[in-house]
Amino acid sequence: MSAAGSFGRSPSFKSLISRIVFMHIVAVAVAAIFLPLVLFWLLNSEVDQLHRDAMRAQAEVLAERIVPQADGTLAFNLPDSLRGLYSDAYGRYQYDIRDGEGRLLFSSHRKTGAAVAAPRLSETISGAGVTRIIEGQPVRIQVAEDLAHRDVIIDDIISNFFLRVGWITIPILLILLATDIFIFRRAVAPLWKASEEASNIGPSRTDIRLPTEQIPREIMPLVTAVNQALDRLEDGFRVQRQFTADAAHQLRTPLAILRTRIETLGDGTAKQALHADIEGMSRIVAQLLEIAELDTLVLDPGETADLRAVCAEVVGAIAPFAIAQHKDIALKGSGAPVMIHGNSEMLQRAIFNLAENAIKFTAKDSSVDVEVGDDGVVRVRDCGPGIAEAERELIFQRFWRRDRQRSDGAGLGLSIVRGVADDHAATVAVENLPGGGAEFTLRFRLAQAAI
Numbered sequence: 001m002s003a004a005g006s007f008g009r010s011p012s013f014k015s016l017i018s019r020i021v022f023m024h025i026v027a028v029a030v031a032a033i034f035l036p037l038v039l040f041w042l043l044n045s046e047v048d049q050l051h052r053d054a055m056r057a058q059a060e061v062l063a064e065r066i067v068p069q070a071d072g073t074l075a076f077n078l079p080d081s082l083r084g085l086y087s088d089a090y091g092r093y094q095y096d097i098r099d100g101e102g103r104l105l106f107s108s109h110r111k112t113g114a115a116v117a118a119p120r121l122s123e124t125i126s127g128a129g130v131t132r133i134i135e136g137q138p139v140r141i142q143v144a145e146d147l148a149h150r151d152v153i154i155d156d157i158i159s160n161f162f163l164r165v166g167w168i169t170i171p172i173l174l175i176l177l178a179t180d181i182f183i184f185r186r187a188v189a190p191l192w193k194a195s196e197e198a199s200n201i202g203p204s205r206t207d208i209r210l211p212t213e214q215i216p217r218e219i220m221p222l223v224t225a226v227n228q229a230l231d232r233l234e235d236g237f238r239v240q241r242q243f244t245a246d247a248a249h250q251l252r253t254p255l256a257i258l259r260t261r262i263e264t265l266g267d268g269t270a271k272q273a274l275h276a277d278i279e280g281m282s283r284i285v286a287q288l289l290e291i292a293e294l295d296t297l298v299l300d301p302g303e304t305a306d307l308r309a310v311c312a313e314v315v316g317a318i319a320p321f322a323i324a325q326h327k328d329i330a331l332k333g334s335g336a337p338v339m340i341h342g343n344s345e346m347l348q349r350a351i352f353n354l355a356e357n358a359i360k361f362t363a364k365d366s367s368v369d370v371e372v373g374d375d376g377v378v379r380v381r382d383c384g385p386g387i388a389e390a391e392r393e394l395i396f397q398r399f400w401r402r403d404r405q406r407s408d409g410a411g412l413g414l415s416i417v418r419g420v421a422d423d424h425a426a427t428v429a430v431e432n433l434p435g436g437g438a439e440f441t442l443r444f445r446l447a448q449a450a451i
Helices: 016-063 152-199 220-263 269-295 307-324 344-361 413-423
Strands: 066-068 074-076 093-099 104-107 125-134 137-146 304-306 328-333 339-341 367-372 377-381 427-432 438-443
Touching (some): 066 125, 074 104, 304 344, 344 377, 344 438, 413 438
Antiparallel strands (some): 093 137
């Protein structure tokens, strides 16, 4: 796009307040320029009007001094108190009195008697006139003031008005701008509150709705539509969770029956293979139930758990599984309780899945280490092939498996670990060890640090 094409286009602001403030600054700038000009014009108009009224009042006074004579002529009796006002020595006020035909009857600065047109006054001369009927004849009385000799106070006010008003107007407008910014921020505060509430909405907190209190009328349709969309999403999540839980529960019964029937078979390789398949299917069903429970979990902010005790229980529970595969598992790290904010049952499931995953991939006759740190960190290390850089995020997705040919899992274990970490505001990461293998790290919040 050329510069000429974009020139003149108003700048774009992502912030609503920035847009409003920018437009208001433009309005304030325009007002700061034109307001003094308008006030200056109004003051000049008012001064001119006052001047014309004053001149007209003087003309009325002079008209009262014109009296008819017995011979039909007119006499002008100007008292001494007014002669000095219209004298050449004072030089500020002048008067002309003419008859209906324009003949000059009386003047403070001209010779009378000649029929002359009214003079064109210079730009510094301003005045007014009145017409009176005296003895049936129209008489025009004109009074003028030489503005070059205008009152000094009025002259100073007019000459300095624009500058003074400008310096007064600009601070007032700036104060108005600051006040408007404060008002704008107060006006959009409900929107900020709604956005904070929206940030808490997730698969595990689908019950949250945007607040409608104090929402501007113009924004209310949008908030209402979002809340209605959240209602539909919550219904969808609820149906999905219910389906997962129901399916897992329904699968438990046929699996138990199948396991019982397999026991009636004779000993042999087929029976062992069927037992392994049944155990794998049972584990998948259990993981599906765990996922369904995680989706409905609402963690109590005040709930605490001993991370050391949780890890010890997991190691004790999974040790027979490790020994059966000619592998070992060891608990290391802190020997004292490590209190964190969390749910013991959910933490146990997450660490169990990490340990189970490590046992599956570690080499035979090697050990899996579960280390608990005093800082609320759990590290699970194995001696397996490690995790490729490109797969370190994929492994936490549901049903993702590197080798689709393997039948010993459905790719749910690490997704459960990620779900528990998210519910506990914890982080989970994986790195390869220098000597081979992978290290999974879970970082939780210490209970003492959050008080």
